[in-house]
Amino acid sequence: MTRLIRFNKPFDVLPQFTDRGTSGTPRATLSDFIDVPQVYPAGRLDRDSEGLMLLTDDGRLQAQIADPRHKMAKTYWVQVEGLPDTQAIQALCDGVELKDGLTRPAKATLIPEPDGLWPRTPPIRVRKSIPDSWIELTIREGRNRQVRRMTAAVGHPTLRLIRARIGPWTVTGLQIGQWADLPPPDKRGNR
CATH class of the missing domain: 3.30.70.1560 (Alpha-L RNA-binding motif)
Incomplete structure (x- = not known):
């Protein structure tokens, strides 16, 4: 079954699970907040931005959310x-x-x-x-x-x-650094 997670990303957190930077000092990443295997961000949110990120284990859903061609x-x-x-x-x-x-x-x-x-x-x-x-x-x-x-x-x-x-998903009700499961859209694209 498809997993969809919403996350309220804090300021100064990389929007990925690993830090590939060369700063010498590890930077905060999604793995500091989310311990769920096989989910990946559906789009990015700059390190100096905050708020809603969506993560999923479904590549097709990930593309639908992240790809600008879908104009979400x-x-x-x-x-x-x-x-x-x-x-x-x-x-x-x-x-x-x-x-x-x-x-x-x-x-x-x-x-x-x-x-x-x-x-x-x-x-x-x-x-x-x-x-x-x-x-x-x-x-x-x-x-x-x-x-x-x-x-x-x-x-x-x-x-x-x-x-x-x-799209239809909001950050409302999530404290900073908190995540929650969402019901994924059904196969017809309804949410």
Whole structure:
């Protein structure tokens, strides 16, 4: 039977089970939190990002979740520097020109700080003279560091990035570093 796990990845954890780096000091990986054999991440979440990761033992499901060709929506809570105006939010919605081309249209909305948000360790840098705000951003592609590059392109660098949702699955109810089994989608693709 297919196994599907959701995990609330902490900041500074590699999104893989082993550390292949050459830093000399072992870095935290998924194996520090998840002791389940034969499951693999369905997609990546940068070391300096937090939030929802999905893991499965089913290669077909893994591809369906991770491959941008399937256009599965991914929603992020993005704490940014400054207060984006309607023009910046509209630019995120329309698509942003990056070095590797124009992003697909996205959904972007200013939101209050999400309820139940866990503290980040270490905390973000705070600048007394520059306010910060939160954006909920939903994309359907997966370029390298895309959300960070998009917010920077509209003049609001990302301070904190949390993936809140992948398709129908959310991080809601999971404490940081916690994982839980999910019912896998049935063979017809229903969840």
